[in-house]
Amino acid sequence: MNQDTTTPGSLRPGGRTARVRESVLRAAGDLLAERGFAHLDPAEVAARAGVGKTTVYRRWRTPAGLVADLLTEMAETSLPRADTGSLREDLLANARLVAHTLNDPRQGKLFASLIAAATADPTTATALRHFYDTRLTEWTPCIEAAATRGEIPPETDPRAVLSAVAAPLYYRLLTTGDPIDDHTATLAAESATLAAHSGLFTP
Structure with a gap:
């Protein structure tokens, strides 16, 4: 007998099964945002999604499995x-x-709950790192193009630049609770741009 080695929820079927996945992940995300990872009950997710409990337990197995697939779906659908x-x-x-x-x-x-869960659950931590890796990969060509245009040194580390943009915003979300307004976003972008121009993100 072949052992099932697929990641929970990792299949990408279409039709009804795709709609079930969408409903389940939406319900899981809602519960995470409302109550956090510690209260993510697959049975309640199933009830909210309008599907059978056995469907959720068979495909996702655990709360961590739900979170992993939710992060995969978020990475796939991000702008x-x-x-x-x-x-x-x-x-x-x-x-x-x-x-x-x-x-x-x-x-x-939702992000605050996911980051908090990642500090204690290895599966969630791995899924969260994969999510951010996907997003950094998506935006890396922006920095590579700037280097090609001569705006910044050619050896500039794209991920360091992008992390410098996001870090002040996440700091406000998770630590100070200060507003994440347009001035804050502009300041983060301007600071990272100036630092990149100065060669601070080179090896």
Whole structure:
């Protein structure tokens, strides 16, 4: 007998099964935003999604399995990178996208819950790292293009630049609770742009 080695929820079928996945992940995200990872009950997820408990337990197995697939789905459906022809404008678009996401009443709480869960659950931590790796990969061409245009040194580390944009915004979400307004997003983008121009993100 072949052993099932697929990741929970990792199949990508279409039709009814795809609609079930969408409903289940929406319900899981709602519960995470409302109550956090510690109270993510697959049975309640099933009830909210309008599907059988056996469906959820068979496909996702555990709360961590639900979170892993939710993060996969979020990475797949996130907005694509900007392409303005300017490093400053690209980073400003990135900062405003992050700020918009973290300010959203549901999404902000959802990310806070996911980050908190990742500190204690290895499966969630791995899934969260994969999510951010996917997003950094999506936006890396912005920095590579800026280097090609001569705006920044060719050896600039794209991920360091992008992390410098997002870090102040997540700090406000998770630590100070200060507003993540457009001024904050603009300041984060401007600071990262100036630092990149100065060569601070080179090896």
